[in-house]
Amino acid sequence: MTIIGVGLIGGSLGLKCKLEGLAEEVVGVGRGVKNLQDARALGAIDSYTHSAAEGVEEAQLVVLAVPVGSYRDMAEAVKPHLMKGALVTDVGSVKGSVVEMLEKSMPAGVDFVGAHPIAGKEKAGAAHSDPELFEGARCILTPTGKTDEGALAAVTALWEKVGSEVSCMDPYQHDVVLAAVSHLPQITASSLSNAVKDLSRGDLEMLKYCGGGFRDTTRVASSPPEMWRDICLYNREEVLNAVRKLQEVLKEAEARIKEGDGEALLEMFQRARGFRDGILKMSEE
Amino acid sequence: MTIIGVGLIGGSLGLKCKLEGLAEEVVGVGRGVKNLQDARALGAIDSYTHSAAEGVEEAQLVVLAVPVGSYRDMAEAVKPHLMKGALVTDVGSVKGSVVEMLEKSMPAGVDFVGAHPIAGKEKAGAAHSDPELFEGARCILTPTGKTDEGALAAVTALWEKVGSEVSCMDPYQHDVVLAAVSHLPQITASSLSNAVKDLSRGDLEMLKYCGGGFRDTTRVASSPPEMWRDICLYNREEVLNAVRKLQEVLKEAEARIKEGDGEALLEMFQRARGFRDGILKMSEE
Numbered sequence: 001m002t003i004i005g006v007g008l009i010g011g012s013l014g015l016k017c018k019l020e021g022l023a024e025e026v027v028g029v030g031r032g033v034k035n036l037q038d039a040r041a042l043g044a045i046d047s048y049t050h051s052a053a054e055g056v057e058e059a060q061l062v063v064l065a066v067p068v069g070s071y072r073d074m075a076e077a078v079k080p081h082l083m084k085g086a087l088v089t090d091v092g093s094v095k096g097s098v099v100e101m102l103e104k105s106m107p108a109g110v111d112f113v114g115a116h117p118i119a120g121k122e123k124a125g126a127a128h129s130d131p132e133l134f135e136g137a138r139c140i141l142t143p144t145g146k147t148d149e150g151a152l153a154a155v156t157a158l159w160e161k162v163g164s165e166v167s168c169m170d171p172y173q174h175d176v177v178l179a180a181v182s183h184l185p186q187i188t189a190s191s192l193s194n195a196v197k198d199l200s201r202g203d204l205e206m207l208k209y210c211g212g213g214f215r216d217t218t219r220v221a222s223s224p225p226e227m228w229r230d231i232c233l234y235n236r237e238e239v240l241n242a243v244r245k246l247q248e249v250l251k252e253a254e255a256r257i258k259e260g261d262g263e264a265l266l267e268m269f270q271r272a273r274g275f276r277d278g279i280l281k282m283s284e285e
Numbered sequence: 286m287t288i289i290g291v292g293l294i295g296g297s298l299g300l301k302c303k304l305e306g307l308a309e310e311v312v313g314v315g316r317g318v319k320n321l322q323d324a325r326a327l328g329a330i331d332s333y334t335h336s337a338a339e340g341v342e343e344a345q346l347v348v349l350a351v352p353v354g355s356y357r358d359m360a361e362a363v364k365p366h367l368m369k370g371a372l373v374t375d376v377g378s379v380k381g382s383v384v385e386m387l388e389k390s391m392p393a394g395v396d397f398v399g400a401h402p403i404a405g406k407e408k409a410g411a412a413h414s415d416p417e418l419f420e421g422a423r424c425i426l427t428p429t430g431k432t433d434e435g436a437l438a439a440v441t442a443l444w445e446k447v448g449s450e451v452s453c454m455d456p457y458q459h460d461v462v463l464a465a466v467s468h469l470p471q472i473t474a475s476s477l478s479n480a481v482k483d484l485s486r487g488d489l490e491m492l493k494y495c496g497g498g499f500r501d502t503t504r505v506a507s508s509p510p511e512m513w514r515d516i517c518l519y520n521r522e523e524v525l526n527a528v529r530k531l532q533e534v535l536k537e538a539e540a541r542i543k544e545g546d547g548e549a550l551l552e553m554f555q556r557a558r559g560f561r562d563g564i565l566k567m568s569e570e
Binding site (some may be wrong): 118138141178180181190208211215216219220226233236242249250254266268272275276277 | 321354404406425462464465467470472476480483484493500501502513521523524525527532545551553554556557560562564567568
């Protein structure tokens, strides 16, 4: 098994696979020596190389775990070196066009199945690898008409064995759903952080009063910027649609505040609470 | 000691005061019998009445802990019944105009000092009272030129004894600061929840994929709607200013996504992360 990109997700997957005996040998591919050494020290990988081409040469299973923006270059680099019969999968947060591109990039005899484990924390890097990261988390696989059934079964088994609840979705539908439930929360959190920064005008005294509301609402703003840049670039249309919806909702909120319309404000906060509490209840079931 | 409005904050304050022996007797004033019974069962209050007038008659210290929108009516109701020498304080999240109104409402011989403990959780009601709610939390007092020094010292001592870190601020400055660091996060969280609701169009299948990002970013959207309605009404100008700033930031984000400007997007996410991480570091110190 070769993991290209040994960050939090790649490292956690490697670590869990090693602990469960799901992979005999895990090879890590990456650039940063310190990060790769951390991964090896933790037992997330057995060895590492800086060359993706070299890393995939003997791999039955290749997991692409770099930011989505590096997929094309990486696919080009590994294409001539993939073993016949190898299976390639990924862990990216964007699927539609990305899956299409990867499917086209695979040489004959190599299968690809897109995967998106919905797991993470705001700490990046192999040093934060957690073998329980995928336990109980959802993992969306995005097979297409071109996907081999055996390959799909193998990737399903992998994610189930590391503890995930696997479901399948069309790659483009995946991007519509994730834009709403994941990408929009991220952009919202980051924008709130930037707005509070602007409002504070560098007044540190003021920022002492940031309480739990600010802390939680902006939690994901501490996530890796490179990953979110790529998500915005590769799921542009759906993310734009979601950001515009939030702007509409905020414009409506602004109008209700400006008018001092107590009933309308109450309704607005009630609707938001009802929806959120409903979601949480659903996810507990 | 009489607490008018025995919700999470009022209940927690009563409970802590009883446990620490800071008040001999705590009288609760409220409407809902079930809630008041819960408060008494927990030991947050010794007795209760539905009449604020009756409740304050023998109180040395009166704590106003109802939503800010009920302050005026409550002040009118208790005014003729306050003891000479009584001290009135509050726990409201808005101060400026509210403090001005309350100061004017006090009869001769009665002191008022505004207070805002920055504490809370998304669960409302006396049943969730927590004596440690104020431990290590900041509490802002908002004395004015009219504030009696002895009264200020007494309210400072009260909040310090329940574990808070007390500081003083001008009431209007308080509203500027809190609009940015607390009121805006709330409106953001509620608006995100409403936007995701709109985007999902009732597709429950889609909502299964709401992960930690949605859950944390919207956490405060589960807070009491009545309280936040009143905050929007009574801190209208500052809240509007903050909401408009967020809209500006989102418009800029939208432009960067639309243009597919990777460098600008990276800078945007980096700035947000840097600011948030800086705040968290500061609050740990």
